[in-house]
Amino acid sequence: MTNPILSNWTTPFEIAPFSDISDDDFSPALEQAMKEHNAEIDAIAANPDTPTFANTIEALEAAGGQLDKVLSVFFTIAGADSNRKREELQRAFSPRLSAHFSGISSNKSLFKRVADLWARRDDLDLTEEQARVLMLTHRGFVRAGAALEGDEDARMQEIKSRLASLGTSFTQNLLADERAWYMDLTEEDLNGLPDFVVDAARAAGQEKKAKGPVVTLSRSLIVPFLQFSPRRDLRENAYRAWAARGANGGETDNRDIAAEILALREERAKLLGYDTFADYKLETEMARTPDRVRELLMQVWEPAKSRADTDADVLTQMMQEDGINGPLEAWDWRYYAEKRRKAEHDLDEAALKPYLQLDRMIEASFACANRLFGLEFKPLDVPLYHPDCRAWDVTRDGQHVAVFIGDYFARGSKRSGAWCSAMRAQAKFPKKQTPVVINVCNFAKGDPALLSYDDARTLFHEFGHALHQMLSNVTYESISGTSVARDFVELPSQLYEHWLEVPEVLAEFATHAETGEPMPQEMLQKVLKAANFDQGFQTVEYVASALVDLAFHDGEAPTDPMAKQSEVLAGLGMPKAIGMRHATPHFAHVFAGDGYSSGYYSYMWSEVMDADAFAAFEEAGGAFDPERAKALEDNILSTGGSREAEDLYLAFRGRLPGVDALLKGRGLIAA
Structure with a gap:
């Protein structure tokens, strides 16, 4: 029987025929699609004709259509509707895909054709768009290590494969922690919560098959719970669980994974001749250099921290008026900020929603x-x-x-x-x-x-x-x-x-x-x-994360990322009652893949x-x-x-x- 993923899709607008696809279809479809893609690449690389834009660059653009179909379907559902089988497949696919694409980027015959075109680019009579595609293709090969030889080339392939596996593990560990934790709520615990939070907690309890309402680590539930629950003990319990994602010890702990990822990224950048991973990564971005990124972030940090410090004094006073002594904590900020918003702007989220x-x-x-x-x-x-x-x-x-x-x-x-x-x-x-x-x-x-x-x-x-x-x-x-x-x-x-x-x-x-x-x-x-209400808090939690990300990659990779995170935050004078928007063990933007690594500032x-x-x-x-x-x-x-x-x-x-x-x-x- 024809694999439904690889068949000609006769659905409206050729949307993937999800109802016909089972998890068992993915592995054989991937195997076949990679085989076809390799054959296409080999044909381009071995073409005896003089390289042209059509027989090399456009041929590369046209190759891999079947593989694109497989990956688009798989990664769509792996991110949005995962299960144990799909997680197993993702762990298995990551190193295979890394090896597949590394094999293409390290194909010396193919790179020779691309380099030949790049050297003759001014004589090819290309359109502006074609010239751009040629430049990006050549640059992509070089940045992937195509010009490396011998041991350096082999090591680059090892690094890319390992990074792919680590990124998948980081993501799945985070999902496992988020899926596993929930906090049961009694009917009494619901007192003071607006109806929409109560309804969401009851719906979450049904999904978890719990005895009653629960708080989960879904942002759309835990944030309003932290905003509205008058129970400080419950807020603390929920916040600590939310902040501890990926750092709970055991098989789902992401801290060692983050350290290994950072070390491998640094090694990768140095193999390519860059001083740091940030130098490598930012070369192709608008910012260009780590210094320009840091300059922007610090221009924003100073006024944001000043605003946050002033706001913290106000919220601490409100907390003390409630009879609570001691410092304002991270599980207090959203609760008292919401009370303040209601008082100063007469804006009640429960009435707004x-x-x-x-x-x-x-x-x-x-x-x-x-x-x-x-x-x-x-x-x-x-x-x-x-x-x-x-x-x-x-x-x-x-x-x-x-x-x-x-x-x-x-x-x-x-x-x-x-x-x-x-x-x-x-x-x-x-x-x-x-x-x-x-x-x-x-x-x-x-x-x-x-x-x-x-x-x-x-x-x-x-x-x-x-x-x-x-x-x-x-x-x-x-x-x-x-x-x-x-x-x-x-x-x-x-x-x-x-x-x-x-x-x-x-x-x-x-x-x-x-x-x-x-x-x-x-x-x-x-x-x-009230659109700009609490912008001190929101800006500080974001910029702190961006500066930690930059510090991880702009210099020698830290052997202990958590210690480096603490060092950066201390140097900034991070307000005690504000946590990073994404602490290292659950910083998926940075560690699930290379997308936002050294780039959360974006x-x-x-x-x-x-x-x-x-x-x-x-x-x-x-x-x-x-x-x-x-x-x-x-x-x-x-x-x-x-x-x-x-x-x-x-x-x-x-x-x-x-x-x-x-x-x-x-x-x-x-x-």
Whole structure:
């Protein structure tokens, strides 16, 4: 029988036929797809004809189609709906895939053809896009170690294989800790919690098959619990468990894994001739150097820490007024910050949440995309990998543009956080293909599902990534969609968050779950006025994580990452009552793979641009100014990685921004 993963997909828009695929199909499909890909690569490398862009670079672009299908399906469900079998497969696949792709990047005959083209690039009469793809292909080979010989080449392959296995183990350990821990709550423990937290705790208890309501380590449940529970002992227990993910000892402890990853990254960078891994990693980013990253982060750190210190004094006073002596702790901050927000802004999250229905926020994100870019969204009835998923056909002027899939609810089989991925990226070569894009979130289930304001921002954020994929309009898949510098990729997502804060958007879509009434104007004003509330805390917890990440990679790899983390935080004067947003043992951005390693700063780098980019709309005709929307699509959203990120932003805005727009946007300096 034909393996359903490798068959010709006859589903609508050639979406993966999830209902026909079993876990047993993945291993043989991977084996066959890698075999086919190797044959394609061997044919390119052994081609006796003089290298041309068509017979080498375009041939590489066209190769591996079957493997792309296998990996897109597998990694989609491995991240969003894992089980023991899939975890076993992921552990087995990681070193095999590393060896497969390392074999390609270290293929000397293939690299010789690419290097030959690179040497003759000025005589090849390439289009701008082709020249960019050639440069990126050549650079990719060099940075992967293609120019290494002998023992150094062999060691590079060993390092990459080991890093792939370690990253998988780190991720699975974290998921195991998050899945295993929960805290039973009695009916009395629910006192003081708003209805939406109680409902989420009861739903979580049902999923865990517990006797009653529980708190889990899902962010959409534990954060509101820390905000609203008057029980300090329960908050402490929950917070300590949340902070200890990946550091509980035993088989799921990530601390030794983090140390080995850092050592291997340093060795990898030095094999390639770089002083540090940060030098290697940042060479291809907008920031270019560790010093420029550190400069930006410290420009933000000082005003943020000053604000946080002032806020800590206020919250400590509130705590003492409750009869609690001693210092403000990390499990106290969110609780007293929420009380303060209610007192100072008269904004109660429990009263706000019924106006932020998941379905209405999805509609809002779609409506903004329609007004800005003319996109329309029609529900699709197609088999998907989980009953929680839903899909839409995305069109413009009656023409199909993309398939968008949303997977919004938290569950034990899904890793934490939120992300966007493309099961199929846009391309025109070797044939035209439209993207299939997925947003995955971890919102608490409910009937109806209600979001916090932070949840709603996350939804808009991930949809911004989706628009970057859906509106892509390039020839080659390797530069399609979000295939851009890491510190540029967050610009479209963070920029799109701004449309949630447009008053007319909230006025139309923030309607009460029971009455259907729009959010009262008074509450709307309070929401917008409080948008920068507690920015000292939020900025400090983020920047601390980014600075620790940079310190790990900008110098000799620490043998004890936890000691290095403590050293960095002490040097910063980290406020005692604020924890890092991602402490080392659960810092998946940095240790699950190389994506954000030495690059967690990227969100802040992009935020410098997104604050300035939205100002461009405000300076023009407003949030939905058609000329600015067209400029955004033409110069950023449709262009993928076809040009340098700095050039793309300059084409959109005419200049590069300074950090002041970010600080003003966060309310850390006067507007």
